[in-house]
Amino acid sequence: MGMTSLTPKKEKLWSPIFVTILAALLFSFMVGQGVNCGSTVYLERTGGTVALAGVGAMIFSAAAGVMRICCGPLIDRRGRRFTMFIGAAFLLVGTLGPLVQNNGALFIIWRALQGIGFSAATTAANTAAADVLPFTRLGEGIGYAGLGQAVAMAIGPALALFLVSSNPPENLYYGLIACSVLFLILTLLCRYEKDPQLLPSTSEYRVRWEQEHGNHAQPPKTEGAAETEAEAKAEAQDVPSGAEPPAAKEGFLHTLLDSIFEPTALPGTAVIIFMSSGFTFNVFYMGSFGNSLGVANSGLYYTTMAVVMIGVRLVSGHFMDSTSPLRLMGIAAASGVIAFALGIGCGMHLFGPLTEPLFYAIGIPFGLFMGLGMPVNQTMAVKLTPPERWGAANALFMLGIDISGAVFSVIWGFMIESQGYPLAFTGCLLLQVIAFVVALIVYPKKRAKGTP
Numbered sequence: 001m002g003m004t005s006l007t008p009k010k011e012k013l014w015s016p017i018f019v020t021i022l023a024a025l026l027f028s029f030m031v032g033q034g035v036n037c038g039s040t041v042y043l044e045r046t047g048g049t050v051a052l053a054g055v056g057a058m059i060f061s062a063a064a065g066v067m068r069i070c071c072g073p074l075i076d077r078r079g080r081r082f083t084m085f086i087g088a089a090f091l092l093v094g095t096l097g098p099l100v101q102n103n104g105a106l107f108i109i110w111r112a113l114q115g116i117g118f119s120a121a122t123t124a125a126n127t128a129a130a131d132v133l134p135f136t137r138l139g140e141g142i143g144y145a146g147l148g149q150a151v152a153m154a155i156g157p158a159l160a161l162f163l164v165s166s167n168p169p170e171n172l173y174y175g176l177i178a179c180s181v182l183f184l185i186l187t188l189l190c191r192y193e194k195d196p197q198l199l200p201s202t203s204e205y206r207v208r209w210e211q212e213h214g215n216h217a218q219p220p221k222t223e224g225a226a227e228t229e230a231e232a233k234a235e236a237q238d239v240p241s242g243a244e245p246p247a248a249k250e251g252f253l254h255t256l257l258d259s260i261f262e263p264t265a266l267p268g269t270a271v272i273i274f275m276s277s278g279f280t281f282n283v284f285y286m287g288s289f290g291n292s293l294g295v296a297n298s299g300l301y302y303t304t305m306a307v308v309m310i311g312v313r314l315v316s317g318h319f320m321d322s323t324s325p326l327r328l329m330g331i332a333a334a335s336g337v338i339a340f341a342l343g344i345g346c347g348m349h350l351f352g353p354l355t356e357p358l359f360y361a362i363g364i365p366f367g368l369f370m371g372l373g374m375p376v377n378q379t380m381a382v383k384l385t386p387p388e389r390w391g392a393a394n395a396l397f398m399l400g401i402d403i404s405g406a407v408f409s410v411i412w413g414f415m416i417e418s419q420g421y422p423l424a425f426t427g428c429l430l431l432q433v434i435a436f437v438v439a440l441i442v443y444p445k446k447r448a449k450g451t452p
Contacts, residue, residue: 020186024190028118030156041164041169056107069399072261080190081187084128085187085188091180131192144313147314208387266442267380267439276408278336280405285413295355303363312368326439333433340426340429344426346359381397
């Protein structure tokens with residue numbers, strides 16, 4: 001007689017809709033990476049200035065940050081697919097516009113539209129990914145969802161530089177338009193909110209729908225629908241049309257803030273703000289750091305980092321939901337410290353002829369740093385939040401990344417200009433130590449539902 005395994009069967013993770021969302025994340029990040037990496041070169045090739053490119057980068061970040069604030073209530077009230085569609089539309093217009101006119105004020109307008117679209121698209125798509133996953137494998141699934149970003153970081157900058165360096169340089173935008181269209185098509189395929197029964201039976205969204213509606217084939221109510229039902233009940237109780245209870249009036253500001261910010265997502269957000277100081281340095285300054293060292297191919301660093309990130313995300317299923325978040329955070333922070341310590345040594349020319357290979361090797365600990373740091377804190381932000389508030393949680397989490405990027409891109413630039421790269425690397429290193437200390441303080445001592 002064969003023995004029956006006592007190990008519980010894992011709930012289903014992969015489904016067609018999850019794969020669709022992963023592909024959507026890939027193309028949305030391809031557009032984001034492409035416009036951020038290729039815009040400066042495009043302006044240089046078409047007679048623009050680096051100063052204008054810098055203003056465009058600031059506008060992109062600012063527009064993305066503002067949109068994060070709007071995304072939470074928009075996602076939770078109007079739905080994930082609706083918000084993804086809005087993001088896709090803005091991305092498409094923002095990449096089509098430069099082909100018509102792309103100088104001065106219009107360049108800034110296109111960058112703002114790109115930032116708005118990228119913010120809405122990625123926030124909603126990340127929330128949709130959490131929806132279609134089983135709660136017990138949420139960390140693993142979010143790790144896989146990060147593959148879109150990791151792969152985009154591996155091929156996005158290289159593709160953008162290849163296209164903008166070809167003739168004509170407008171090929172950059174033709175490529176980005178293609179990615180935007182593909183994202184739009186994938187958005188239209190994400191129809192699970194209309195028919196939750198398309199999802200696996202263990203997915204969080206379907207479980208919540210069945211708990212609320214039983215066998216009734218109706219999708220979960222959005223907050224807007226709930227408000228409509230409340231108005232109907234008020235009408236049945238002879239409450240005058242448009243009337244509002246005094247308590248609701250007094251609490252309007254509180255209600256507004258509550259619809260934008262999700263307090264339970266603060267632990268993951270607080271930590272990622274400090275960690276993102278390092279992410280920002282990587283995006284804006286590692287390439288120029290390599291050029292200052294005279295390395296042959298700065299792009300090889302990004303390839304190394306992206307390969308490690310992809311590897312971490314691919315194997316995350318073996319540990320993301322079975323390992324303490326604080327332990328994973330410790331590994332991520334330690335990897336960041338090692339990466340920035342190597343950067344200090346390279347910047348001070350301590351390694352002699354080994355400087356160039358060590359510059360490339362920094363991509364290994366940095367890949368671990370980003371590959372672990374992002375998903376573990378996003379998982380923390382989401383798992384501590386009620387499912388109906390995941391849109392606000394993701395919006396707050398990504399807003400933290402946007403704010404950190406806007407602030408530290410200026411700080412690191414000033415440090416590098418006035419004192420050199422080693423001081424900026426030292427600042428990044430210290431902030432990763434602070435990030436881990438903050439995690440020690442704000443991570444819950446009692447495990448949230450589903451957290452390891």
